[in-house]
Amino acid sequence: TVHALASCRAVEDALGIAVPPTAELIRNIMMATLYIHDHVVHLYHLHALDWVDIVNALKADPKKAAELAGSFSKWDKNTPAYFSQVQDKIKKFAANGLGIFANGYWGHPAYKLPPEVNLIAVAHYLDALEWQKEIVKIHAVFGGKNPHPNYLVGGVPCSIDTNEVAAINSDRLNLVARLISQADEFVNEVYIPDLLAVASFYKDWGKWGGGLKNYLSCGEYPTQGYGKPEAFKYPRGVVLNRDLSTVHPVNPKDSQEIKEYIASSWYSYEGGDSAGLHPWAGETKLNYTGPKPPFETLEGHAKYSFLKTPRWKENPMEVGPLARLVVAYAAGHTDVQELVKATLGKLNVPVTALFSTLGRTAARGLDAALAMIWLKDFYGQLIERVKINEVSTFNGEFWEPKTWPKDAEGVGLVEAPRGALAHWIKIHEGAIENYQLVVPTTWNGSPRDAKGERSSFVASLIGTPVAHLDQPVEIIRTVHS
Template sequence: MGKRIIVDPITRIEGHLRIEVEVENGKVKDAWSSGQMFRGIEMMLQGRDPRDAHHFVQRSCGVCTYIHALSSVRAVEDACDIEIPENARIVRNLLHGAQYQHDHIVHFYHLHALDWVDIVSALSADPVKTAKLSENVSGRPQKAAYFKEVQTRLKTFVNSGQLGPFNNAYWGHPAYNLPAEANLMAASHYLEGIKLQAKAARMHAIFGGKNPHPQSLVVGGVTSVRDLTPERIDEFFAIWKETKAFVDEVYLPDLLAVASFYKDWGGIGGNNDTYLAYGDFPQKNINDDLLLPAGVLMGDLVPKAVDTLKITEDVTRAWYEKGSAKHPYEGETKPIKGEVSYNTDDKYSWMKAPRYAGKSAEVGPLSRVLVAYTGGHKQVKALVDHALKTLGVGTEALFSTLGRTAARAIETVVVGDAMEGWIDTLKSNIAAGNKKTYQPWTMPDKGRGFGLNDVPRGALGHWIDIEGGKIKNYQYVVPSTWNLGPSDGENQKGPVEKSLIGTPIADPKQPLEVLRTVHSYDPCIACAVHVIDPHTNETYKVRVI
């Protein structure tokens, strides 16, 4: 038996995640992913008005707020056979696009980059050489004086004995490959990204009222009709333009520059054969002509149509009462009462194990890009081929930790480009006097519906069963449950667990390589698990033994 390594909690994510790996002969032999808290929002929704559901579910997380509300209203609209007006579709797309621009920038620079960039190494960089590197790599080159100023700020952190956001990392680890000048350039963009992400979040406030938890979504459309003025649209456009420039001139070039020093990671962190994408950004309606296409790859490179009836959740290895794998319409949320025991040979997570046609399926940017690329999406194909050619690697490198990280940047460009067209169409509609943003409707006595939404972290689905005009059952399957869920009744591991197996570990006491692959999925455990007792509001105590 190999050596067991436990990273608990995983930092630079949303929520509480425990990763345990078994290392043998310098590589991960086995892995277990555990969500350490219980989510009970589905239980809170039973008996409530379906029109209120989106207000509850967007509280699943303080980051992924809008996207849960969008899936929820889509589920109710499906159950009630509602088709929203064109302006509502465009506003929803713009808000969703703003989420992509914001989240992917934050993920690359502030959650994932420190797995590849050694901040302390930047202290020894030559600012003059860094400026020359910037001229060759970045679409927004800076002078030596700029990098000298950034370096001084970093030294202030270190000399104070408090690294601030750069604390608790494995600086100096042998797996860091970037030269000091590349580290300094990336660190400067880290700081730029902090300022930009605050501006990007304002896009939600313009048409959504506020961020987090935008308030303009309603079943039947959006309520932001008073915000659809030339001035407000121009304000949104200005922030989009600045964000788009950063993506094109800084984010994508940085991604390719950093990746060029880590080409070996094009062969690490894959190990999955099923990739699922719901697709999103409807150009006409929710079911067809999606900017990011829907599809599933199952052991080949031919995308097939998604059949939502093939989706189930297994609870064999999760801390729920025993039961068979169920489709979300029949899904149950019945946690084990009392204390639970962490046992990798039995139950070890609060997350269920979603499966598609019985298979463990990866969701997220890599799945979306693979489905689009293999399906012939022209822009995605051009961007992917450019990245592969620049790095001098083959398509096999896509199925990896490196490919997963690159896919985020690629789709950020695609979504950002499309937003300009939506802004222009919205502006034209308003100028022509078309301001309709809501479709009146009547609540049926009974109905079933689901709302699919491919969000920055992956495939998100909400399912609702209405009876007597109230919610009879409500279930949602989130991206991090797909990716970080445990083994199932067939002992089939989840995507993250599979991806970690085979990963080389240079120093078991500093498992930086584990963090690289885990962070490449951008875990958001807050929407996968939550802590609440719906009867007493008492927090569950989870003891790990």
């Protein structure tokens, strides 16, 4: 989804194509839907079991679990009978060896939740599995399928006609409305309450996992066109050294801002390993110099990764939900500031807790809460445009290659759920001359640069206490965050 949008934006930027407002709203609806789906699935099905002990849930009292859940949520499934049914499922699952979870670190001293909270979290893990397959139908309505819904250079690949069977008609728009309402309930009555409940037992994790002090956001949700990032819901910019008084502008076309290095990467540049290349001048020439597989260690090898190392003005950057919240907070976006302050108040933790594993995990929840608000707003705006028949979803002005200039170059930026994503394209005589991507994983997971500076993943692990080296659940928590 995000790569499809980034590639469309790159071509549109290169050729000067303006997307119709209705198409922009649909793109925003699809992006907000992705954010919500991604964050819910991330918490329950990737990250939750770093904090939740499945086996310990067997000790829970279902009645007490229901009372506890009812104290912070109106979710109608939070009943003693339901939690008892889930507990029975866990018993059968455990009796058969726990399946894919057999190698979990259950009983590890780093797990701190009481049995009832563990049971609530496992129950909602199962609920989320069912719910997540519903919200993606929004992508199927507007993009034809999920995963990997269709996008279109110049707009979106769907037409709107409330009376046409083959178009986005009244029935499909009403379906989207119902799915948004269901998502609103799940996010605000299940996901956010669970996140806050679990976080309240792990406040000490506000001290660990901070890592880098630099944050980059590409910005997202254009409201006046992709060419006006100042009107984005999430602003584009950089915060350096956690200085919230200044947001530095980002120009992805400036050859001196974003560069990729290969001092520790299995690639070669014509200018040598010390060169840093802007993506428009980027080279991707594989040059593996590591040991012959299979091997047990890369120790002693200067190069140790297939990831290049991107830097912004020579600075390593963290990207992701926390980064975009930090940039938006520093940029003075009041909706972000109010939500962050309210959440810190509920948890009774200082603002410094944001810069941690706990803060990063909470940031995903806040990101989803904002996306939920904006999704409802975008849908409302779409319906208003439909009412006045402003339903153009495609600009075909430069569809034919014969209308293109001989040479063109563009950048497509997307603030993906996992962070800053960018595609750079150079077009020569109607064909792609060079195409380079810098994705969230390369920002966060790249190897050291020539100066020996770590990137975000590794930097965030420094100082993390680990109870058992052979069961490093603490390390997994930070990496998953």
